Amino acid sequence: xxxxxxxxxxxxxxVLARIATLFAARGYNIDSLAVGETxxxxxxxxxxxxxxxxxxxEQVEKQLNKLIDVIKLNDFLNVEHIERDLVLIKVKADKNSxxxxxxxxxxxxxxxxxxxxxxxxxxxxxxxxxIQALLNMLKPFGVKEVVRTGIIAIARGG
Amino acid sequence: xxxxxxxxxxxxxxRENVKVxxxxxxxxxxxxxxxxxxYRDKIKFILxxxxxxxxxMADGYARSTGNVGVCIATSGxxxxxxxxxxxxxxxDSVPIVAFTGQVATSLIGNDAxxxxxxxxxxxxxxxxxxxxxxxxxxxxxxHEAFYIAKTGRPGxxxxxxxxxxxxxxxxxxxPETIDIRSYKPVYTGHLGQIKKAAELINSAKQPLLYxxxxxxxxxxxxxxxxLAEKIHTPVTTTLLAIGxxxxxxxxxxxxxxxxxxxxxxxxxxxxxxxxxxxARFDDRVTGKLTAFAPKAKIIxxxxxxxxxxxxxxxxxPVVGDAKSIINExxxxxxxxxxxxxxxxxxxxxxxxxxSYKKDNKLRPQYIIEKISEITKGEAIVVTEVGxxxxxxxxxxxxxxxxxxxxxxxxGTMGYGFPAAIGAKIANPKKTVIDIAGxxxxxxxxxxxxxxxxxxxxxxxxxLNNAHLGMVRQWQELFYKRRYSAVCLCKPDGCLPSDAxxxxxxxxxxxxxxxxxxxxxxxxxxxxxEDVESTLxxxxxxxxxxxxxxxxxxxxxxxxxxPTGAAxxxxxxxxx
Numbered sequence: 001x002x003x004x005x006x007x008x009x010x011x012x013x014x015v016l017a018r019i020a021t022l023f024a025a026r027g028y029n030i031d032s033l034a035v036g037e038t039x040x041x042x043x044x045x046x047x048x049x050x051x052x053x054x055x056x057x058e059q060v061e062k063q064l065n066k067l068i069d070v071i072k073l074n075d076f077l078n079v080e081h082i083e084r085d086l087v088l089i090k091v092k093a094d095k096n097s098x099x100x101x102x103x104x105x106x107x108x109x110x111x112x113x114x115x116x117x118x119x120x121x122x123x124x125x126x127x128x129x130x131i132q133a134l135l136n137m138l139k140p141f142g143v144k145e146v147v148r149t150g151i152i153a154i155a156r157g158g
Numbered sequence: 159x160x161x162x163x164x165x166x167x168x169x170x171x172x173r174e175n176v177k178v179x180x181x182x183x184x185x186x187x188x189x190x191x192x193x194x195x196x197y198r199d200k201i202k203f204i205l206x207x208x209x210x211x212x213x214x215m216a217d218g219y220a221r222s223t224g225n226v227g228v229c230i231a232t233s234g235x236x237x238x239x240x241x242x243x244x245x246x247x248x249x250d251s252v253p254i255v256a257f258t259g260q261v262a263t264s265l266i267g268n269d270a271x272x273x274x275x276x277x278x279x280x281x282x283x284x285x286x287x288x289x290x291x292x293x294x295x296x297x298x299x300x301h302e303a304f305y306i307a308k309t310g311r312p313g314x315x316x317x318x319x320x321x322x323x324x325x326x327x328x329x330x331x332x333p334e335t336i337d338i339r340s341y342k343p344v345y346t347g348h349l350g351q352i353k354k355a356a357e358l359i360n361s362a363k364q365p366l367l368y369x370x371x372x373x374x375x376x377x378x379x380x381x382x383x384x385l386a387e388k389i390h391t392p393v394t395t396t397l398l399a400i401g402x403x404x405x406x407x408x409x410x411x412x413x414x415x416x417x418x419x420x421x422x423x424x425x426x427x428x429x430x431x432x433x434x435x436x437a438r439f440d441d442r443v444t445g446k447l448t449a450f451a452p453k454a455k456i457i458x459x460x461x462x463x464x465x466x467x468x469x470x471x472x473x474x475p476v477v478g479d480a481k482s483i484i485n486e487x488x489x490x491x492x493x494x495x496x497x498x499x500x501x502x503x504x505x506x507x508x509x510x511x512x513s514y515k516k517d518n519k520l521r522p523q524y525i526i527e528k529i530s531e532i533t534k535g536e537a538i539v540v541t542e543v544g545x546x547x548x549x550x551x552x553x554x555x556x557x558x559x560x561x562x563x564x565x566x567x568x569g570t571m572g573y574g575f576p577a578a579i580g581a582k583i584a585n586p587k588k589t590v591i592d593i594a595g596x597x598x599x600x601x602x603x604x605x606x607x608x609x610x611x612x613x614x615x616x617x618x619x620x621l622n623n624a625h626l627g628m629v630r631q632w633q634e635l636f637y638k639r640r641y642s643a644v645c646l647c648k649p650d651g652c653l654p655s656d657a658x659x660x661x662x663x664x665x666x667x668x669x670x671x672x673x674x675x676x677x678x679x680x681x682x683x684x685x686x687e688d689v690e691s692t693l694x695x696x697x698x699x700x701x702x703x704x705x706x707x708x709x710x711x712x713x714x715x716x717x718x719x720p721t722g723a724a725x726x727x728x729x730x731x732x733x
Binding site for chain 1: 277278281282285286289306338339340341462463464466467468
């Protein structure tokens with residue numbers, strides 16, 4: 001089961017290393033990790049996507065909470081929330097295929113942000129499924145590089 | 159008035175009521191040591207011979223008192239030498255604060271001389287650590303370090319101080335209070351959970367109190383005693399909880415687990431309720447997890463939520479301080495009489511107590527039994543790790559908590575002797591005995607100099623079986639007696655088929671001569687009949703004494719639950 005966990009931490013050097021060390025030492029796998037400052041510059045938010053059964057997740061969350069620099073933790077499982085991931089995809093594109101790629105990009109409401117003689121770079125935000133769908137559509141043209149930010153998430157409503 | 163980082167260091171230690179500091183100076187802590195010189199009347203400095211020794215001394219000081227133990231080392235190798243001691247203390251929830259020097263902030267990351275990424279290296283073996291880059295942060299950081307070390311589930315905290323920060327000056331203000339927004343330990347247990355726990359206790363027919371080191375950290379032995387008597391429930395105390403319940407009390411089932419008491423292990427397998435307090439269901443206690451306590455519901459009281467349902471699924475968790483939770487619990491539990499259950503247990507206890515062969519050979523268990531008798535359980539016994547540790551746990555019967563100190567979680571050979579020095583400094587009027595093996599004592603033997611030079615009257619009892627005994631035992635039992643790298647007195651093994659060639663006549667080392675070379679007293683004992691008189695005589699000598707007991711080489715620690723077996727598949731003797 002995939003869990004998206006949002007962790008508020010002290011914005012200090014070494015905090016990311018503490019979290020990474022914890023996951024490595026206890027053998028938990030991180031699917032993705034995104035870090036950024038919050039509206040309070042002394043606090044950062046880490047959005048971590050972890051895969052594991054309930055028992056492992058319970059330990060992951062308790063262990064994270066045990067770290068001195070972790071202020072608060074939310075698991076978005078069973079919480080109405082929105083997830084977003086930003087992806088940049090470099091696709092092979094020559095004069096024959098460019099139009100078709102543009103159509104696909106259009107349908108997905110993605111953007112072309114760079115063009116060269118042999119490639120285009122596509123930018124899109126979306127959730128995991130939408131990004132996967134776009135990637136599947138672009139694969140036949142030859143995907144040269146994929147860069148993703150990792151998922152960030154926010155709860156709906158108040 | 160402006161103060162240097164080094165002065166702030168000393169002033170802060172005074173504010174934290176630190177009386178003793180263990181350590182070794184070096185290039186990147188010289189400014190601090192210059193101040194330690196000025197404060198020498200207020201803070202006693204104990205110069206050790208290895209930083210690991212300093213760390214274990216701080217640990218022994220802390221375990222025997224409950225106060226924070228403090229040690230200091232230089233950067234690089236000083237810090238790396240400390241890591242074993244930090245891991246040892248942290249795994250057993252012992253409050254220590256370690257300070258390390260660091261290269262100047264301008265050099266950090268440049269692979270400077272004696273530079274190591276100390277906070278990086280120690281991160282997984284401490285509760286928390288700090289690198290202080292600005293002198294204005296130093297006082298607050300030291301205050302936080304002590305606070306974190308001693309509150310919640312106690313642990314090891316390290317503060318890394320670059321040498322330029324030690325020299326820099328700032329206005330000294332020691333913060334009165336501490337408020338760390340991300341760290342709020344919970345002490346009071348949830349009342350609803352406590353009431354549910356009480357109901358379960360009231361309806362249980364065959365309950366068992368499973369007590370871990372947390373009871374000692376929480377200073378809750380008195381409360382435990384009240385609870386056990388009121389609900390008439392047997393008590394099994396783990397290696398770290400030995401001394402928290404009175405010996406020879408009819409409810410005392412002593413240590414459970416791999417080398418634990420038969421009755422305790424059978425009580426686990428037959429009970430209908432486990433009341434775990436400050437214990438963490440370690441694999442050495444539970445044996446095969448899937449077969450552990452098949453009939454039992456579990457109440458787990460612990461200050462650390464990560465301990466709960468980590469290894470064993472728990473029915474009623476209560477997070478908080480053992481002392482306050484037991485006090486609450488006492489209001490809701492009914493006075494009980496579990497006569498039937500205790501009758502069964504006393505049968506197990508009667509038929510299978512801890513025992514050993516009583517012949518005229520010099521057996522290690524006998525020595526420990528005698529120590530227990532002679533000191534009446536009033537001595538602080540510290541152990542090394544291995545067979546010596548298990549025999550000490552089985553046969554030494556301390557009358558008080560904080561009188562049995564042992565590296566349980568990490569299992570650090572070399573822990574005992576320096577920890578004994580720390581305990582003796584903290585408890586100068588108490589008899590302090592290190593029970594050692596000939597292997598583990600050599601892992602920190604250099605601290606003999608520290609003990610002798612500071613007139614620290616500790617007694618070392620070496621159970622000398624010429625082997626790394628516990629590994630030898632495993633090789634005997636599970637590897638067809640193929641003794642690989644366990645003989646300590648000959649390069650090619652101790653035990654050839656020819657019994658007469660059993661032991662080299664040259665002893666390496668000769669512990670008696672070794673003791674004498676450090677100006678300590680060395681005594682060798684080879685006969686059973688000399689044990690008692692030697693111990694009595696040694697305890698009277700006001701000096702560091704090394705007793706070298708030449709014991710049976712192939713004595714095994716029994717009973718034993720083999721790895722992967724259930725607790726009731728316990729082996730009592732070897733046919």
